[in-house]
Amino acid sequence: MSVDTSRHLPPAAVVELRAVTRTFPRARSAPVHALRGVDLHVAPGEVVVLMGPSGCGKSTLLQIVGGLDRADSGEVLVAGVDLCAATEAALDRFRQRHVGVMLQNDNLLSTATAAEQVALQLLARGWAWRAAAGEADRLLGQVGLAERSTHRPADLSGGEQQRVALARAMAGVPALVLADEPTGELDSGTTDEMLRLIVAANERHGSTFLIATHDPQLASIATRVVHLRDGMVV
Secondary structure (H helix, E strand, C coil), rough: CCCCCCCCCCCCCEEEEEEEEHHHHHCCCCCCCEEEEEEEEEECCCCEEEEECCCCCCCHHHHHHHHCCCCEEEEEECCEECCCCHHHHHHHHHHHHHHHHEEEECCCCCCHHHHHHHHHHHHHHCCCCHHHHHHHHHHHHHCCCHHHHHCCCHHHHHHHHHHHHHHHHHCCCCCEEEEEEECCCCCHHHHHHHHHHHHHHHHCCEEEEEECCCCCHHHHHHHHHEEECCCCCC
């Protein structure tokens, strides 16, 4: 019997978590309770920053919201999809259509140029190659990399690589962009530039951002800061 994953959110929510738990068992020690009954509501267009110490559950929460991991219990509703009920095929479609991802040490393809990194994401979203190539150049221009589009990651600075990652995350205008420590390896000046670009992308495209970080600087661009501790919102 097929599972209906078309459950829609109320219009005022892109992300709705209700009593979400996630526990990781360990063979020789006590299990890790990464999330302990988390409730979270994120409205369209928000920039929500998740803050808290290492091990508080920030990255686990992003993995669950992005459909990369499953909650043990509770409700996870994102961009109109019930992720707890979704099949693996439905989760693949959900990620392709609705989610962009930025990581601290982004795994850009070592052999692909900046333009190809972005264009390949658009191909995964169903774009034709010529249109994807043109859109990739446009997005790289928006993050100040028009002159670097043919460069590969080894020829780009850390800040430039993160700008490529942002352009790739915005490819196809996803409903939600998930960013895990997007400024963790950047100096203060480059961090300021990255924050400016995230705000510009949010305002230009209307995509919602959910950002996990230790960096208090990111609170300056947030519409809301959510603090996590020991797997709970505090």
